[in-house]
Amino acid sequence: MVHHGGRAGGDGRAGLDDVARLAGVSLSTASRALNNHPQVAAATRERVLAAAAGLDYVVSPDASRLAGRSSRARVAVVVPHLSRWFFGRLLEGLEVGLRDGDPDGGAGVDQLLFLVGDVAGRRAFFEDLPARRRVDAAVVVGFEVDEVEQRRLELLGVSIVSAGGPREPFPSVTVDDLRAGRQAVDHLVHLGHRRIGMLATADPADRGPDLRSRAYRTALTDAGVPDDPDLVVRVPFGPAGGAEGMGRLLGLRRPPTAVFAYSDEVAAGAVRAVQRAGLRVPDDISVVGIDDHPLAGLLDLTTVAQPVHEQGVVAGGMVRVLLAGGDPPPSQVLPTHLVLRGSTAPPGAAGRAET
Amino acid sequence: MVHHGGRAGGDGRAGLDDVARLAGVSLSTASRALNNHPQVAAATRERVLAAAAGLDYVVSPDASRLAGRSSRARVAVVVPHLSRWFFGRLLEGLEVGLRDGDPDGGAGVDQLLFLVGDVAGRRAFFEDLPARRRVDAAVVVGFEVDEVEQRRLELLGVSIVSAGGPREPFPSVTVDDLRAGRQAVDHLVHLGHRRIGMLATADPADRGPDLRSRAYRTALTDAGVPDDPDLVVRVPFGPAGGAEGMGRLLGLRRPPTAVFAYSDEVAAGAVRAVQRAGLRVPDDISVVGIDDHPLAGLLDLTTVAQPVHEQGVVAGGMVRVLLAGGDPPPSQVLPTHLVLRGSTAPPGAAGRAET
DNA sequence: TTGAAAGCGCTAACAT
DNA sequence: ATGTTAGCGCTTTCAA
Numbered sequence: 001m002v003h004h005g006g007r008a009g010g011d012g013r014a015g016l017d018d019v020a021r022l023a024g025v026s027l028s029t030a031s032r033a034l035n036n037h038p039q040v041a042a043a044t045r046e047r048v049l050a051a052a053a054g055l056d057y058v059v060s061p062d063a064s065r066l067a068g069r070s071s072r073a074r075v076a077v078v079v080p081h082l083s084r085w086f087f088g089r090l091l092e093g094l095e096v097g098l099r100d101g102d103p104d105g106g107a108g109v110d111q112l113l114f115l116v117g118d119v120a121g122r123r124a125f126f127e128d129l130p131a132r133r134r135v136d137a138a139v140v141v142g143f144e145v146d147e148v149e150q151r152r153l154e155l156l157g158v159s160i161v162s163a164g165g166p167r168e169p170f171p172s173v174t175v176d177d178l179r180a181g182r183q184a185v186d187h188l189v190h191l192g193h194r195r196i197g198m199l200a201t202a203d204p205a206d207r208g209p210d211l212r213s214r215a216y217r218t219a220l221t222d223a224g225v226p227d228d229p230d231l232v233v234r235v236p237f238g239p240a241g242g243a244e245g246m247g248r249l250l251g252l253r254r255p256p257t258a259v260f261a262y263s264d265e266v267a268a269g270a271v272r273a274v275q276r277a278g279l280r281v282p283d284d285i286s287v288v289g290i291d292d293h294p295l296a297g298l299l300d301l302t303t304v305a306q307p308v309h310e311q312g313v314v315a316g317g318m319v320r321v322l323l324a325g326g327d328p329p330p331s332q333v334l335p336t337h338l339v340l341r342g343s344t345a346p347p348g349a350a351g352r353a354e355t
Numbered sequence: 356m357v358h359h360g361g362r363a364g365g366d367g368r369a370g371l372d373d374v375a376r377l378a379g380v381s382l383s384t385a386s387r388a389l390n391n392h393p394q395v396a397a398a399t400r401e402r403v404l405a406a407a408a409g410l411d412y413v414v415s416p417d418a419s420r421l422a423g424r425s426s427r428a429r430v431a432v433v434v435p436h437l438s439r440w441f442f443g444r445l446l447e448g449l450e451v452g453l454r455d456g457d458p459d460g461g462a463g464v465d466q467l468l469f470l471v472g473d474v475a476g477r478r479a480f481f482e483d484l485p486a487r488r489r490v491d492a493a494v495v496v497g498f499e500v501d502e503v504e505q506r507r508l509e510l511l512g513v514s515i516v517s518a519g520g521p522r523e524p525f526p527s528v529t530v531d532d533l534r535a536g537r538q539a540v541d542h543l544v545h546l547g548h549r550r551i552g553m554l555a556t557a558d559p560a561d562r563g564p565d566l567r568s569r570a571y572r573t574a575l576t577d578a579g580v581p582d583d584p585d586l587v588v589r590v591p592f593g594p595a596g597g598a599e600g601m602g603r604l605l606g607l608r609r610p611p612t613a614v615f616a617y618s619d620e621v622a623a624g625a626v627r628a629v630q631r632a633g634l635r636v637p638d639d640i641s642v643v644g645i646d647d648h649p650l651a652g653l654l655d656l657t658t659v660a661q662p663v664h665e666q667g668v669v670a671g672g673m674v675r676v677l678l679a680g681g682d683p684p685p686s687q688v689l690p691t692h693l694v695l696r697g698s699t700a701p702p703g704a705a706g707r708a709e710t
Numbered sequence: 711t712t713g714a715a716a717g718c719g720c721t722a723a724c725a726t
Numbered sequence: 727a728t729g730t731t732a733g734c735g736c737t738t739t740c741a742a
Contacts, residue, residue: 013512016736026713031737041711056510061489062417063735066718077468082443083649089438095470113432113468115450134416155411157368239653265650272653294438295620295650298594298627370719381729386721394727418719421734 014055023051034059035069073109073323076138076158078125080117084237084265085293086308090141090164093309097316109136109323126152137319139163144209159322163315164308166209171322172331173314175306180336181215181260183304184288187338188258189223192346193286195231196220197256199245199266202234212262212290231256235266242269243276250277257285257347264289264296264303271299271343282345292339300342307334369410378406389414390424428464428678431493431513433480435472439592439620440648441663445496445519448664452671464491464678481507492674494518499564514677518670519663521564526677527686528669530661535691536570536615538659539643542693543613544578547701548641550586551575552611554600554621557589567617567645586611590621597624598631605632612702613641619648619658626654626698637700647694655697662689 020030025044033040033048040048051057065071077094079087099108112135116122126149138153139161145168153160162172188196200213213232220227230252235245242261249256250273261267267289271281281287289296292305311334318329375385380399388395388403395403406412432449434442454463467490471477481504493508494516500523508515517527543551555568568587575582585607590600597616604611605628616622622644626636636642644651647660666689673684 027736028714028738029712032712035737039711044711058489058511060421060735062421063718064737066415066417066421066720067735067737068718069737082437082446083440084443085438085440088436088440088443091437091468092470092472111468113446113466115447117447134413156413239650268650268653295594295623298623299653371721372719382719383721383730384728387728390721396727399727415719418734419721421736422719422721423734424721 014057016057016059018055019048019051019057022055023047073136074112074134075109075319075323076112076114076125076135078114078116078122078138078140080115080122080141080143082115086164086263086291087141089308090312090315093312093314094139094141094163094316095312096309097313098319100313100317100320109319134158137161137322139315139319141165141315144168159319159328161315161318161322164311166211167331167333171318171328173311173318174331174333175311175336176333177211178215180290180304180306181212182219183336183338184260184290185216185219187302187344188260188286188288189219189225191258191286191344193256193258194223194225194347195228195254195256195258196225197231197233197249197259199242199249199259199261199270200232200234201262202236202241212260216260237263238265239269239272242266242271243273244269246270246273247277250274250279255285258344259285259287261287261289264291264293264301267301267303267343268293268295268299271301281343286344286347288344290336296339297341302341302344303339304336305339306336310334369412371412371414373410374403374406374412377410378403428491429467429489430464430674430678431467431469431480431490433469433471433477433493433495435470435477435496435498437470441519441618441646442496444663445667445670448667448669449494449496449518449671450667451664452668453674455668455672455675464674489513492516492677494670494674496520496670499523514674514683516670516673516677519666521566522686522688526673526683528666528673529686529688530666530691531688532566533570535645535659535661536567537574538691538693539615539645540571540574542657542699543615543641543643544574544580546613546641546699548611548613549578549580549702550583550609550611550613551580552586552588552604552614554597554604554614554616554625555587555589556617557591557596567615571615592618593620594624594627597621597626598628599624601625601628602632605629605634611640613643613699616642616644619644619646619651619656622656622658622698623648623650623654626656636698641699641702643699645691651694652696657696657699658694659691660694661691665689 016030017027020027023030025048029040029044030048033045034052061071077091079091081087114125116125135158137159141163142165144166145160145162150160150170160170162168162170164174167174185196198213198216201210233245233248235241246259249259259270261270267287271287274281274285279285289301289303292303296303314332321329371385372382375382378385380403384395384399385403388400389407432446434446436442469480471480490513492514496518497520499521500515500517505515505524515525517523517525519529522529540551553568553571556565588600588603590596601614604614614625616625622642626642629636629640634640644656644658647658651658669687676684
């Protein structure tokens with residue numbers, strides 16, 4: 001039996017040779033026609049296109065790129081979580097930044113998603129991924145990349161961009177957590193609070209060095225408030241964590257009059273715990289968070305807002321620059337700002353106001 | 356100048372031939388060694404591995420797969436949003452379902468992320484993607500796939516799984532929205548409400564046919580309550596939408612005594628609007644949502660819970676079955692259940708209780 | 711404007 | 727256990 005082109009038996013997918021034969025042209029002409037080469041006769045192109053359509057032909061991206069056609073770039077998007085608003089929102093921005101200015105809606109770069117919740121998954125990503133599924137760039141969201149990991153990727157020629165995490169030795173977009181923390185705590189201090197508690201993250205892997213806690217400490221020091229380790233409790237992410245931590249703070253012989261939570265979702269739980277304890281926010285206890293989560297307004301939560309979507313957009317732009325072979329763009333630190341709402345007030349407001 | 360293997364000049368990435376030469380073996384032996392073939396001598400493998408390491412060699416996934424090695428599968432994950440808890444959470448489940456039982460943490464399938472917020476993006480996905488970046492399967496989350504789109508994918512041999520959206524003609528995991536809606540509205544009816552409003556989605560593209568509204572209507576009909584179009588307002592997703600919609604409901608000559616919101620995030624805004632209007636929940640107005648969002652508890656929101664993470668896990672499992680060449684697994688409808696909290700109460704409770 | 715031929719980098723039969 | 731030889735499906739010189 002003569003093998004005259006086409007894939008396998010009658011079932012396989014149509015190949016370029018099938019198209020060529022059906023159109024009555026050579027393989028190369030078919031290829032050119034499909035790739036919009038200028039030097040094919042209009043009529044010929046028509047025929048090829050028709051043949052391709054008729055056969056439901058689709059190129060093999062693998063063969064195509066192997067043969068030289070630099071197909072679309074691929075970027076690995078590495079995130080530790082996805083159910084937290086921050087990450088999802090940032091990824092929405094990333095998508096925008098990656099596609100930006102791309103007239104043709106379909107172009108752009110492909111995003112490979114890597115959900116590396118735990119340390120193990122993360123290590124697996126850095127060891128395994130780049131080697132076997134080649135990506136051209138990686139954007140890591142919300143966590144630190146250590147030197148070994150970084151070198152590994154560099155070696156493979158994949159450029160890295162970091163977003164929403166600690167400032168890295170490579171291009172990154174972030175917010176100044178030290179400053180954000182100070183904005184929150186200073187606000188409390190300015191209000192007159194001296195006994196301020198902190199709900200800090202229990203998972204240092206989340207964002208690298210715990211800058212928010214550091215900010216808390218220095219803010220208090222600067223304000224001349226002596227350190228009290230009891231006032232810092234580390235809690236898991238989320239309302240439950242916040243509630244539990246606040247419970248512990250409330251149980252102290254001298255509870256704080258204000259609390260700084262490392263995230264709105266934690267702050268929300270804290271507010272609830274205060275209310276459950278029969279106390280009021282902000283009359284008895286002030287609470288301030290970070291993020292300006294979409295639901296923060298509902299809870300009337302004072303918070304330090306950070307531009308989450310924009311961090312994604314910027315990161316996407318950086319990736320595009322890198323992909324285009326440009327020089328590593330300078331890192332950017334986006335501004336945060338205090339959003340005053342009803343969860344903070346001067347200490348002892350309980351006795352005075354009755355609003 | 357003799358071309359004796361190796362890529363381009365001195366700069367290009369090392370190729371398998373370079374490794375082979377350095378290790379003093381043939382190309383195929385090198386390949387076998389790197390692919391853990393059993394029939395290579397331990398010593399040889401060592402040498403090859405060392406050579407590869409020394410040259411920072413990484414296989415070309417394209418060439419590899421072209422040549423026959425069916426590398427890891429790729430699945431397209433198509434979502435309309437990512438900053439909404441539902442989608443992020445479902446994707447976390449998907450990840451789990453896709454990796455399930457995979458001892459080696461790195462194995463599994465690659466996920467290509469497609470964020471198709473608007474109709475245009477979605478159309479682009481269905482027209483363009485399958486053709487140029489081949490994926491082996493696609494899981495569409497939270498929206499309907501029309502027949503043309505479906506056919507297009509089938510043609511290309513990519514199997515589809517639908518999760519968290521309308522029940523499709525292909526394998527899907529969902530929740531019975533009709534039933535979920537009834538659970539919510541029936542609860543209100545049982546409480547004694549007759550004048551019930553609905554905050555329905557303004558974006559029908561989100562989840563296909565608006566089953567939750569349909570449930571609302573039939574529940575009322577079954578309860579013998581006459582239809583009142585004024586009581587259904589369509590609002591955009593989120594707290595702002597909920598607040599605005601509730602505002603409209605409150606502005607009616609005869610406002611409802613209870614409201615069913617199509618999502619907790621909308622319900623939350625509704626609750627807030629009620630409070631801002633100087634009324635109380637649930638004393639003056641009851642509010643019930645859907646999802647059991649992590650923050651629903653904080654807001655003391657009565658809601659109909661759905662297993663979001665699990666929908667993702669199940670979808671992931673289905674994809675694995677399909678990828679393994681198995682028969683299309685049967686669709687699954689996961690159960691929902693009413694979560695009683697403090698945002699609902701019998702009508703007219705305002706006058707009676709003082710809690 | 712089109713065809714023929716030579717690979718892209720790798721794997722998988724076949725041989726040995 | 728290792729080497730040889732065909733390709734995988736496509737793009738691209740090089741010729742015509």
